[in-house]
Amino acid sequence: MSTKPKKTVHKKKHAEDREPGVHKDPVPVLLFVITLLLAFWGMMYLHTNAGGFNRYVYGPFSSYDMVSNVQPGSSDDPMKKGADIYKSICLPCHQASGMGAPGQFPPLIGSDWVNVEGPNRMLRIVLNGLNGPIEVNGESWSGAMPGFGDLIASDEDLAAVITYVRNSWGNEGSACTPEEAAAVRADSGDRGRPWTGPELMALPVEVQ
Amino acid sequence: MDVTQSSKSPSDWTEIDSSYRFPTLFLASKAVGWLLLGSIFSLIASIKMHSPSFLASCPWVTYGVMMPAALNAVVYGFALQGAFAALLWMTMRLGQVKLVAPGYLFIGSLLWNIGVFVGVVGIMAGHSSGHAYLEMPGYVTPILFAAYTLIGGIALVTFHKRQVRDLYPSQWFIFAALYWFPWILTAASFLLHMSPVRGVTQAIIGGWYASGLNVIVLGFIGIALIQYLLPKLAKRDLHNGYLSMFAFWVILFFGGFTGLLPGQSLPAWVGALSAVCSVFVAFAWLILGYNIYRTIEGASSKSAGLGYKFVYFSAVAGLISALLTAWASRVSIAEVVQFTLFIPGLKWLHLYGFVGMGLIGCIYLFLPKVTGTDWSKPGQWTAIFWTYAIGTSLVTIAFLVGGWKHGKGLINPETPFMDVLRGGIAPFIRMSTVGELLVLVASVLLVWNVSSMFCRTYCSCLCGALGSIGKAETEGDTKKSQSKKSSKKKS
Amino acid sequence: MNQGPLLFLGVLCAMAASWMGFVLMPQVQLGNQSTRHVKEIGRHYPAERGGLADKGHDVYRAAGCAACHTQQVRQTGFNFDIVLTDAGDFTDLVISLVKESNSSFSDQQAADIVANAPRTILEAVNQSVANSIVRSFKDSGAKVAANIRPTGPDIDRGWGPRQTVGLDYLFDEPILLGNQRIGPDLANVGSRLTDREWHFLHLYHPHTVVGKSMMPAYPYLFETQIIGDDPSSDALPLAGEFAPEEGTEVVPTAEANVLVDYLLSLRISHPVFEAPYLFTQAEPSENNNSETEQAE
Numbered sequence: 001m002s003t004k005p006k007k008t009v010h011k012k013k014h015a016e017d018r019e020p021g022v023h024k025d026p027v028p029v030l031l032f033v034i035t036l037l038l039a040f041w042g043m044m045y046l047h048t049n050a051g052g053f054n055r056y057v058y059g060p061f062s063s064y065d066m067v068s069n070v071q072p073g074s075s076d077d078p079m080k081k082g083a084d085i086y087k088s089i090c091l092p093c094h095q096a097s098g099m100g101a102p103g104q105f106p107p108l109i110g111s112d113w114v115n116v117e118g119p120n121r122m123l124r125i126v127l128n129g130l131n132g133p134i135e136v137n138g139e140s141w142s143g144a145m146p147g148f149g150d151l152i153a154s155d156e157d158l159a160a161v162i163t164y165v166r167n168s169w170g171n172e173g174s175a176c177t178p179e180e181a182a183a184v185r186a187d188s189g190d191r192g193r194p195w196t197g198p199e200l201m202a203l204p205v206e207v208q
Numbered sequence: 209m210d211v212t213q214s215s216k217s218p219s220d221w222t223e224i225d226s227s228y229r230f231p232t233l234f235l236a237s238k239a240v241g242w243l244l245l246g247s248i249f250s251l252i253a254s255i256k257m258h259s260p261s262f263l264a265s266c267p268w269v270t271y272g273v274m275m276p277a278a279l280n281a282v283v284y285g286f287a288l289q290g291a292f293a294a295l296l297w298m299t300m301r302l303g304q305v306k307l308v309a310p311g312y313l314f315i316g317s318l319l320w321n322i323g324v325f326v327g328v329v330g331i332m333a334g335h336s337s338g339h340a341y342l343e344m345p346g347y348v349t350p351i352l353f354a355a356y357t358l359i360g361g362i363a364l365v366t367f368h369k370r371q372v373r374d375l376y377p378s379q380w381f382i383f384a385a386l387y388w389f390p391w392i393l394t395a396a397s398f399l400l401h402m403s404p405v406r407g408v409t410q411a412i413i414g415g416w417y418a419s420g421l422n423v424i425v426l427g428f429i430g431i432a433l434i435q436y437l438l439p440k441l442a443k444r445d446l447h448n449g450y451l452s453m454f455a456f457w458v459i460l461f462f463g464g465f466t467g468l469l470p471g472q473s474l475p476a477w478v479g480a481l482s483a484v485c486s487v488f489v490a491f492a493w494l495i496l497g498y499n500i501y502r503t504i505e506g507a508s509s510k511s512a513g514l515g516y517k518f519v520y521f522s523a524v525a526g527l528i529s530a531l532l533t534a535w536a537s538r539v540s541i542a543e544v545v546q547f548t549l550f551i552p553g554l555k556w557l558h559l560y561g562f563v564g565m566g567l568i569g570c571i572y573l574f575l576p577k578v579t580g581t582d583w584s585k586p587g588q589w590t591a592i593f594w595t596y597a598i599g600t601s602l603v604t605i606a607f608l609v610g611g612w613k614h615g616k617g618l619i620n621p622e623t624p625f626m627d628v629l630r631g632g633i634a635p636f637i638r639m640s641t642v643g644e645l646l647v648l649v650a651s652v653l654l655v656w657n658v659s660s661m662f663c664r665t666y667c668s669c670l671c672g673a674l675g676s677i678g679k680a681e682t683e684g685d686t687k688k689s690q691s692k693k694s695s696k697k698k699s
Numbered sequence: 700m701n702q703g704p705l706l707f708l709g710v711l712c713a714m715a716a717s718w719m720g721f722v723l724m725p726q727v728q729l730g731n732q733s734t735r736h737v738k739e740i741g742r743h744y745p746a747e748r749g750g751l752a753d754k755g756h757d758v759y760r761a762a763g764c765a766a767c768h769t770q771q772v773r774q775t776g777f778n779f780d781i782v783l784t785d786a787g788d789f790t791d792l793v794i795s796l797v798k799e800s801n802s803s804f805s806d807q808q809a810a811d812i813v814a815n816a817p818r819t820i821l822e823a824v825n826q827s828v829a830n831s832i833v834r835s836f837k838d839s840g841a842k843v844a845a846n847i848r849p850t851g852p853d854i855d856r857g858w859g860p861r862q863t864v865g866l867d868y869l870f871d872e873p874i875l876l877g878n879q880r881i882g883p884d885l886a887n888v889g890s891r892l893t894d895r896e897w898h899f900l901h902l903y904h905p906h907t908v909v910g911k912s913m914m915p916a917y918p919y920l921f922e923t924q925i926i927g928d929d930p931s932s933d934a935l936p937l938a939g940e941f942a943p944e945e946g947t948e949v950v951p952t953a954e955a956n957v958l959v960d961y962l963l964s965l966r967i968s969h970p971v972f973e974a975p976y977l978f979t980q981a982e983p984s985e986n987n988n989s990e991t992e993q994a995e
Contacts, residue, residue, distance in 0.1 A: 017221075019301055020439035022376060022449035031454065031495070038491060042484040049483075049539070051476035055728035058864055058973050059476045059539070060776050070777070070847040072970070072977040079738060167736040172743065257881070260905070260915035267919050272763015334761035338873035368703070375702050384710045391714055395722060400873070408865040409730045410874045416721035460710065464717035473771045473863040473876065475728070481720065543852075547769050547880040618880060621855035625883050626911045 082164025098169040106136040109169040118206030119162045119176040123184040129194035155181040180207040227306040229578045231313040235293040236571050240654040242285025247648040249278035254641040268332045276343035277331045285324045290567035291429040295382045297574045303370025316358025323351035341418040346401030360386050377452035378432035385428040392420040419467035426563045433566040434523040441516045442507035451499040458492035469542040483537035490534035497527045518569025525561030550611025560600045579665045592653045599646030610636025739969045739978040755961025769877035770886045774862035775851035779829035781821040786813045787840030800832045846977040859887040861974040889966040898959045920955040923947050
C-alpha cells in the first residue's frame, strides 16, 4: 500500500471465496476525543443518578441524606433517635454492627442479655455501668463499662437507645418506653457505682 | 500496513470443509427445527393475546407458558446451536484448520438437544423457574453444561490448532463468546436455581445473565458474522482492524451491564450504571458500523448474491437495536417504554432480526460448502429471506410503535387500563400475529430445505457407498462422486 | 506476538469486572437484607408468607402469570404537604407566617389554622419551597412538618401508596417481578381487590367480572361437580353464558384457593425507609373501579 491520504480507501477486489484480510491504518484521534468525552459524560451521569451507589437510595432520590431527611416524623421515631445516640455514645466500643470486639467489648447482636422479655437489666447497665465478669451467650467477659446516666439525661432518649439496640441487627426485642426508663432511673439513679454480673442476674428482666 | 491474507488455493478447502460436514449439518438442521417449534409456540401466544379463549383449557399451553417456551426454544435451540455451527465454520475458514474430534462434537450436540427438549417440556409442565431467559428448570443446566463442555471445548481446541496464527477480528469475538457463556450459565444457575440468593438480588443477577447472553454471547457471534461475511461477499478487506479492536473491548467490558432499565424496584445505581453502559455499547456499534460501511462502500449487492442480503439486514438490525437500547435507557424514555410491548420489540429486533438473520444467512452460505452439494431450490431461499425479513420487521415495528402507545397510555393515570389495551394496542398485536405467521412460514421453508440437503448428502453417501461395492462410477454427477471420495477418505 | 493469551487475559478481566459489578456488589448490598422494624405497624416487615400463600406463589409461577402482570410500583417524583403541627405561643407571628406561606388564605382562614393545629397549610409543593417554608418557621416557636408524598403514574392510578423496594421481595423465591403490563400491576392487589369471590370469578373467566378483559380463562383451576343435597358453599355464582349445566356447580380446586390466598397476601400498605410517605392509620382499601366493570 502507498502513503495514506486523509481518507484511506481500500477498494482492492480479490478472487472468489477468498477470506478477507484486515487493514491496519492509524486510528483517527477524533475517536479518542469522543471516547474521553463519553467517559466524562458517563461519570457525571452516575454522579447525579446513581445515588452514591447506596443500597437504600431508589429513584427519584439522589442520595442517602436526601432519603434520610424526608422521613416523616423522623425526629419522633425512637429508632432514629436511638440510632443517633448509639452512634455517638455506644458505637466506639460496641461497633456499628453491634459485634463489639473480642476480648474487650461483648456483642449486642444476638446477645442473651438483650433478647429477653424486658429491658430492666439493660437500663441499669446503661445508667450505672457494669464491672465484669459476666457471661454473654456462654462466653465469659471481664471488663468495665462506665455508666451514662448523666450523659443520657432524658428518659425519651434512654428509652430510644434501648429500643434501638433491642430491634437492630436481627435482635427481636420489644420496645422500651420512657415510663420504664423513668421508673428504673428513679430506682437506681443515685446508686453511684457500677453493677456486677451476679447483682443483675438476681434482678428480674421486666421493669417493676 | 500489511493485509493478512490467505495464501491457500480454493481447491484445498474440500478436505477441511468436509471434516465439519456431519456435526455442523446436524447442528444446523436441529437449529432450524427449534426455530420452527419456537415460531409455533410464539404464534399460539400471539393469537391468545387477541383471542383469549384459544386453547384456554389446557395448562400446558397458557400464554404464560408459551411465551417462555418459545423464547427458550429460539434462544437455546435455534440461536445458540446456530451460533455453534457459525463459529465452527468461521474458525474453519479463518484459521484454516480441520475439525478436531467431530465424534465428540456430535455427542455434545445430541446432549444439547436433549437438554433443550427436557427444558422446554419442563416449562410447559409448569416447572418454569420464573427468571427471564433462564426459565428452563434447574435440572437442565447440568445437561447443557456437559454438552457445552464438549462443543465449546472442541471449538477452542480447534481454534488452538489453527494454521493461520494471526487472528481476524471475528475470531476475537468468537473466543470471548466461547468463554463468556459457560461462566454466566454456571454463575446464574447456581445463584438462581441451586442456592438462590435473596429477593431482588435474583432480579439483578437474572438481568446480568440475560444481557450477557444477548449482547455478549449471541451478539458477539452476530458481530463476528457480519464482520466476516460482509467483507468476504463484497470481496474486500476489512477497512481498519483497530476500529474493530476498539469496538471489541468496549462491548466486551460494558455489554454485560446493559438491559436493566432505571425505575424498577432496584437501587438507583443499577439502572444508572446500565444506562451509561448501554450508551457506550451503542457508540461501539456506531464505530463498528462505520468500519463495515467503509469496507463495503460502493460494492454492488447484486453481484454479491442473496447471502449478502441476509447479512446486510442483520447488520442494520444489530445497529438499530443497540441504538434503541441506549435510547430506551434514558430515565424519561424508560418511564414510558418499561413494561410495555416495546421491550419484546427490542428482543425481536436483536434476537430474530440481528442474530437470527445472520445465522440463517450463514447456514445459506456454508452448508453448500461443507457438504459439497448446492441447494436444490435456490428460489426458495429468496422466499425464505423475504418472508423472514418482512415478518420480523412487522413484528418489530408493531411492538415498538404499539409499545410506545401502550406506555403513553399507562403513564396517563386518567386513561382507564382497559382502554389502554383494547383501544390502543390491539391493532398492533394483530399486526404482530401476521408477522409471526410469516416467520413461521419462513421457518417451515428453512426446515424443508436444510432437511432435504441433509437427506441428499447422506442418502447419496449411503447410495454411493453401496454402489461402490457392486458397481463403479455410474452415478454420473461429479459433485456426488467428490463427496463420496471425501467421505471415503474420512473413513 | 501471540494474541491468544492476551485475548484470554482480557476476556478474563472483563468477566471479573462484570461479575463484580452485577453479581458481587448486589449480593453484598442486598443479599443479606433482613427484616426491619417498621414503627408504623409496630412489627418487623416483611412477615414470612403463610404456607398456603407460599403454595399460591408456586401456582402463580407455574401458570406464568408474570408474563402479563408486574409486581412493581414505580415512583417518578415526590412533593410535600406542609402541616402546622404545633402553633406554639406567638400566635400573631405564626398567623402572619401562615399567610406568607399560602397567599390564598384570608386572615380568618389563617387564624383558624393556627387555632386548630395540626392543620395543613400547603399541599403538593416541591422540595425547595418546602424547605424555605420550614426555615421561615424556625424561630417562631411553632412546629411545621413537611410530609413527603410520592408521585408517579402507578401511584396516581391507585396501584400502591408508594414504590416497591428490595425489602418487599425478601422472601420471594423465585422473585416474580414481571416485565410486561398486559394486565394491571399486582404488587398491592391484596389491599385493592379484597373479595375472594371476585378473584375466583375472574380466574374462572375474566369476562364474568371485567367485560373487556384480554386475560385468558383458567378453567382448569376449577372443577365442575354435580350438586349434592345442598349446593356447596364454595360454588361460584355464575350466570348467563358462563353458568354450568343444569344440576352442576363450579367449585375452586385447591390450586385456585392457594392462588387467591397468595394474591390477597400481596400488600404494600405502609412506608419503609427507602420509600417514605406519611402513614395514616386504617388506610381505606379502595376498590379501583376502573378495573372492575360489570359484565354486559
